[in-house]
Amino acid sequence: MSDLTAFVRKLQCHAPLSPTDLHALEEVAGAAHHFDSGTSFAKEGSPADRVHALLSGFACRFKLLPDGRRQITSYLLPGDLCDTRTFALRYLDQSICSLSRVEVAVFTREQIQRLEQSPALSHAFACSSLINQAIARQWLINVGQRTAFERLSHLLCEVFERLRSVGLTHESSCELPLTQTEIADAVALSAVHVNRTLMELRRSRLVYFHTRHLEIHDLPGLKIAAGFDPAYLYCGGH
């Protein structure tokens, strides 16, 4: 039996789930799949016949350019769900790859249809999709307009808030199983410059990131440096 805590907690940010809803989710989620770090469990060009929910660990969507440049277009954190309307298109336009050991619930079209008969679940799925779109737009703003320092600050604020909404932070720290290269490909900087900028964040006494562990020393300061407004994450509640 897999642990749906993060997933359920995230959905409950958007709509109160009835015991029936919870039961339906549990039944359908069934046995979760486990994948090691670095596994592409959804592949660009393959049929769009499954929807994934990440139960634990980190994953990402990305695209490779022919010459090797890579852009990570989103991080999937515990509780995150792919768009339930994916079935409308024939094939996936991007791969999803685990960045750590992950636990993934896989839903078929029929299962999603069944779940969406519950207004609460249907509403929560819709919110989830819209928020993912808002996050994607924020990433575009990040990469398009912000300096390296602001960019990293913003990304760290966002990830911290998203993890907090599913209970995966302590007071002001969290696990962040990402290499500096994986951060670099998300914010569109070189790994070298990410390293230098993380140093600068440390020197500014805002953030300390080491061995996949993030400590935020001054969250208000970090938010100001980033120009971070958490409204788009709708973590507050219904």
Add this chain to the structure above:
Amino acid sequence: MSDLTAFVRKLQCHAPLSPTDLHALEEVAGAAHHFDSGTSFAKEGSPADRVHALLSGFACRFKLLPDGRRQITSYLLPGDLCDTRTFALRYLDQSICSLSRVEVAVFTREQIQRLEQSPALSHAFACSSLINQAIARQWLINVGQRTAFERLSHLLCEVFERLRSVGLTHESSCELPLTQTEIADAVALSAVHVNRTLMELRRSRLVYFHTRHLEIHDLPGLKIAAGFDPAYLYCGGH
């Protein structure tokens, strides 16, 4: 009575619409709204109680940073539709602003619900949302990984294909009512550099853009320069 041609044509790329569907659309679209260039007809922070479809003209979503930097996060071209699930969230996270004189159909929640009772329309709306998401991801890749020359090439390829799918191109030219500044804020370059790069595209005999009119002299060459793969636009058909 407003002209739904572009909108209908776009939906028909995704699902064959029955006469009943067409009739329902026409009835509901009713009188379109007209706005002059530079009008924000949907405002960040305002209640998400309407869905817009652009019938003619150009518009964009954007976000301003406090110090004036602006990122355009998407262009809305004739036939484009905002996500029909917008109602799931309380307020809009971005403004939509016309870039030319536009004609906009406005739908209420009830109208969308009625339309979505048709499986064909519901499917077409879902496709539309997913394609908009794919476009947003392409823009992130564009801004994150491509050089100025590739970036502009890619944007022009994309816009040209999108306009072509709604019949708004001639053999190899189209109207593009955008200033170089508006292009600059979409691809995250300075207006000066957009200008220089457009010159370079011209010198390369790929593209000639002048007085809001785009002529593509070598579409295959432009696609290669851009690394453009139109699959994500699903313009082909069902």
Add this chain to the structure above:
DNA sequence: CGTAAAATTGATCTGTCTCAACGTGGGTGG
């Protein structure tokens, strides 16, 4: 026509990249 917005061009500056070397820590096999 006159005027303001948009496009064009040149000169200079800078944030970030690239290349290259070196440090470090955790896992593996002997």
Add this chain to the structure above:
DNA sequence: CCACCCACGTTGAGACAGATCAATTTTACG
């Protein structure tokens, strides 16, 4: 349990794509 190894992180120096600043020209439009 030690030694090696490899991925990851760190640091320095130099290069460059694109930004910025500042004219000047062209275009759109009342």
